[in-house]
Amino acid sequence: MTEIKNENPLLEVKDLSVYYVSKEIGTCKAVNEVSFTVNKGETIGLVGETGAGKTTIAYSILQLLQTPPGKVVNGEIIFNGKNLLDLSERDMQKIRGKEISMIFQDPMTALNPIETVGDQIREVILLHNKITPVEAKVKAQEMMEMVGIPGERYDEYAHEFSGGMKQRIVIAMALACSPELLIADEPTTALDVTIQAQVLDMMNDLREKYDTSVILITHDLGVVAEMCSRVAVIYAGQVVEMGDKYQVFNNTRHPYTIGLFDSLPSVNTNQKRLKPIKGLMPDPARLPDGCKFAERCDHCCDACRSHEIPMREIEPGHFVRCDFAENFRRNNS
Amino acid sequence: MTDTILELQNLKKYFNVPAGELHAVDGVTVKIRKGETLGVVGESGCGKSTLGRVVLHLLDNTDGKIIYNGEDITKVDRKKLTELRHKQQLIFQDPFSSLNPRMTIYQQLAEPLLIRGEKRGAEMDKKIYDMMDTVGLARRLVNTYPHELDGGRRQRIGIGRALIMDPEFIVCDEPVSALDVSIQAQIINLLLDIQEKKQLTYIFITHDLSVVRFISTNIMVMYLGQMVEYASTEELFNHTYHPYTRALLSAVPIPDVNREVNRIHLQGEVTSPINPKKACRFASRCMYATDKCRNEEPELQEIAPGHVVRCHFPLMD
Numbered sequence: 001m002t003e004i005k006n007e008n009p010l011l012e013v014k015d016l017s018v019y020y021v022s023k024e025i026g027t028c029k030a031v032n033e034v035s036f037t038v039n040k041g042e043t044i045g046l047v048g049e050t051g052a053g054k055t056t057i058a059y060s061i062l063q064l065l066q067t068p069p070g071k072v073v074n075g076e077i078i079f080n081g082k083n084l085l086d087l088s089e090r091d092m093q094k095i096r097g098k099e100i101s102m103i104f105q106d107p108m109t110a111l112n113p114i115e116t117v118g119d120q121i122r123e124v125i126l127l128h129n130k131i132t133p134v135e136a137k138v139k140a141q142e143m144m145e146m147v148g149i150p151g152e153r154y155d156e157y158a159h160e161f162s163g164g165m166k167q168r169i170v171i172a173m174a175l176a177c178s179p180e181l182l183i184a185d186e187p188t189t190a191l192d193v194t195i196q197a198q199v200l201d202m203m204n205d206l207r208e209k210y211d212t213s214v215i216l217i218t219h220d221l222g223v224v225a226e227m228c229s230r231v232a233v234i235y236a237g238q239v240v241e242m243g244d245k246y247q248v249f250n251n252t253r254h255p256y257t258i259g260l261f262d263s264l265p266s267v268n269t270n271q272k273r274l275k276p277i278k279g280l281m282p283d284p285a286r287l288p289d290g291c292k293f294a295e296r297c298d299h300c301c302d303a304c305r306s307h308e309i310p311m312r313e314i315e316p317g318h319f320v321r322c323d324f325a326e327n328f329r330r331n332n333s
Numbered sequence: 334m335t336d337t338i339l340e341l342q343n344l345k346k347y348f349n350v351p352a353g354e355l356h357a358v359d360g361v362t363v364k365i366r367k368g369e370t371l372g373v374v375g376e377s378g379c380g381k382s383t384l385g386r387v388v389l390h391l392l393d394n395t396d397g398k399i400i401y402n403g404e405d406i407t408k409v410d411r412k413k414l415t416e417l418r419h420k421q422q423l424i425f426q427d428p429f430s431s432l433n434p435r436m437t438i439y440q441q442l443a444e445p446l447l448i449r450g451e452k453r454g455a456e457m458d459k460k461i462y463d464m465m466d467t468v469g470l471a472r473r474l475v476n477t478y479p480h481e482l483d484g485g486r487r488q489r490i491g492i493g494r495a496l497i498m499d500p501e502f503i504v505c506d507e508p509v510s511a512l513d514v515s516i517q518a519q520i521i522n523l524l525l526d527i528q529e530k531k532q533l534t535y536i537f538i539t540h541d542l543s544v545v546r547f548i549s550t551n552i553m554v555m556y557l558g559q560m561v562e563y564a565s566t567e568e569l570f571n572h573t574y575h576p577y578t579r580a581l582l583s584a585v586p587i588p589d590v591n592r593e594v595n596r597i598h599l600q601g602e603v604t605s606p607i608n609p610k611k612a613c614r615f616a617s618r619c620m621y622a623t624d625k626c627r628n629e630e631p632e633l634q635e636i637a638p639g640h641v642v643r644c645h646f647p648l649m650d
Binding site: 274 | 485546596
């Protein structure tokens with residue numbers, strides 16, 4: 001299970017740190033030296049709980065962070081050889097929607113309620129391609145058909161569609177210019193399971209067809225298992241475990257990742273109670289020194305709190321931010 | 334035999350909407366025994382929350398009967414209703430919008446006691462502090478407001494408000510859906526601990542099948558207002574007869590990378606519950622549907638002891 005080393009990944013996020021600064025709460029360290037790569041055609045999952053910093057990472061890549069209070073204080077985001085953080089807003093606009101596009105969690109708020117859905121898709125196409133409005137409309141209708149919505153519904157408004165269909169339209173819009181990278185932020189969280197299954201399957205088909213790379217942000221380990229080839233687990237703004245999905249699921253090493261799996265109701269065993277992780281995630285405005293998970297970890301010792309824990313490669317391609325990772329392993333038999 | 338605490342007989346709730354009659358709950362028949370949990374699962378709009386509200390008289394029912402502790406409580410006067418409200422409680426999905434933002438934890442927990450006519454004083458203080466211990470809220474938080482607390486703690490207040498009345502029956506309406514998994518596990522354990530200690534009976538409404546499987550004694554699957562399958566948890570997961578239940582179970586992504594994904598694809602989306610025609614409501618999405626399904630409404634049938642299903646052609650394999 002060795003990872004194919006790709007010399008030139010499509011996207012490389014290097015030591016990214018993002019802080020939110022405000023007078024009332026001080027400096028909120030939302031993202032702390034996060035590094036990961038996305039290779040051509042692969043889907044990487046960013047998993048973590050509310051407030052872990054997943055969405056902030058996505059917004060930083062697209063430079064959609066509201067500044068102030070948000071600010072990238074450190075790091076590089078290399079996309080196709082260019083550092084996106086060095087680009088002007090004008091150059092960024094050429095990339096957004098064309099080379100990198102995003103699907104938001106809530107399709108109800110991602111669509112304009114007073115513009116027809118077709119026109120919203122056409123707008124993206126017109127913006128990034130030198131074609132006539134008529135050609136763009138044809139293309140927009142093709143995109144609608146692609147996500148399973150009849151092209152005749154071009155002139156309808158968002159409220160005339162169900163939640164699953166709205167999310168399909170958002171996906172059609174995101175894929176309209178065949179982006180190289182798609183960032184999907186909890187794309188199916190607002191949907192029912194049977195509709196989620198339809199949308200995930202469709203995303204998988206489209207990804208294969210267009211060879212798009214995907215960053216899938218989710219809190220659902222089940223979705224990761226089905227969709228991703230690699231996973232990065234985020235906790236308190238840091239990547240705590242990263243590897244291909246077989247490594248992270250079958251050879252889980254970080255106590256937080258183990259805790260996440262153990263919190264889920266298991267199907268097979270006759271357990272009487274669940275195994276929650278005790279306590280809460282630390283306040284990002286008051287992060288502890290040393291290991292950020294120490295407070296909630298059953299195995300923590302003085303050494304864990306005394307220094308910043310480095311990421312270590314414990315097997316090829318499998319990184320864990322824990323000094324004692326070799327001692328832990330999830331019992332998932 | 335344990336005693337039946339709640340019995341629903343052909344319970345119906347229709348709403349009048351401009352387009353016609355919306356069948357939110359349409360023929361639910363079920364018995365719940367004391368100390369057990371009935372899990373109610375289904376997708377958005379299937380009527381599971383409405384069912385919970387009708388049972389608690391927060392909505393009037395259109396037809397059918399509600400029998401509570403052997404007594405018909407379908408139609409009750411105000412005095413009886415107040416009495417019932419003390420014994421029956423509701424825990425809401427969103428602990429933020431269901432708490433008063435201008436009340437401290439103390440006030441939130443005191444409010445139901447005051448309504449019941451209890452006097453302020455040392456005794457009430459003790460009750461409130463004891464309840465904070467029970468639901469795992471540190472006593473130092475007694476004067477904090479909901480916005481100062483995280484979702485898990487807010488939900489603990491919601492649970493505390495329900496428990497402080499010392500109820501015997503609680504409807505939990507998606508109590509953990511808004512919470513992260515590690516917090517969700519804490520709250521589920523809390524609900525189970527309290528149930529064991531106080532012999533509580535729950536109706537647990539959720540769309541999360543792994544949670545419902547873990548917590549329920551019996552499970553009812555709803556589709557467009559109708560109960561389509563009901564059985565004990567073990568039985569339902571081992572022998573699934575209704576095509577919808579099967580599709581629902583197969584749609585859940587399982588966090589296991591070694592497992593082959595074997596999914597039943599459902600076509601289309603949920604149809605409208607307004608003026609449904611006399612037919613199987615699932616027929617338009619069912620891969621096994623025949624003309625009979627499209628023209629004749631299936632009745633509930635007991636296919637195995639304690640296992641009922643609403644389908645003309647239950648899947649026997």
